[in-house]
Amino acid sequence: MTQVFVNLPTTDLDRSKAFYTAIGCEINPLFTDENAACVVWSDDIFFMILKREFFATFTDKPIADPHEVAQVSVSFSRTSREDVDEIVDKALAAGGTEPKPAQDYGFMYSRDIDDPDGNSLGFLYMTPEAVENGPEHVG
Incomplete structure (x- = not known):
C-alpha cells in the first residue's frame, strides 16, 4: 500500500492547523511539533504543513509563495x-x-x-x- 504525503508551506502553523481541522481533518500529534503538523486526510493521505523556514531545509530551490x-x-x-x-x-x-x-x-x-x-x-x-x-x- 502506498501512502501519500503532500508537503505544504505555511506562515502560521496554528492558523493552518485550525483551518484543516475545521474542514474535518485530524492532526497526528506524533508527527507534529513547533515546525510542522501532520494533517490526516485519510488512512493513506497526509499533508505535512511546514513552517516556511523548516520547509526550506528540505530543498535548495526557492519556496514559492502560493498567494x-x-x-x-x-x-x-x-x-x-x-x-x-x-x-x-x-x-x-x-x-x-x-x-x-x-x-x-x-x-x-x-x-x-x-x-x-x-x-x-x-x-x-x-x-x-x-x-x-x-x-x-x-x-
Whole structure:
C-alpha cells in the first residue's frame, strides 16, 4: 500500500492547523511539533504543513509563495455535489478563499479553495457513469 504525503508551506502553523481541522481533518500529534503538523486526510493521505523556514531545509530551490504562483493543486473526489459544497463551505468559514466559481461540466462538478496560505485544493464529484466509461459516454 502506498501512502501519500503532500508537503505544504505555511506562515502560521496554528492558523493552518485550525483551518484543516475545521474542514474535518485530524492532526497526528506524533508527527507534529513547533515546525510542522501532520494533517490526516485519510488512512493513506497526509499533508505535512511546514513552517516556511523548516520547509526550506528540505530543498535548495526557492519556496514559492502560493498567494502569487501555483506550483501544485491537490484535488479530492467527494461522494456527491452536496459533499463538494459542504467541504468548500467549511473551508470558506475557516478562512479559505474560493479563487473562481464552481465548474459544472455535467459529468463532473468541481470547486477550488485556497487555504489561508494560498495553497490550492480542489474538490470534485464525478458521476459514476463518467468514472466507469469516460466523460464522452455520459448523457
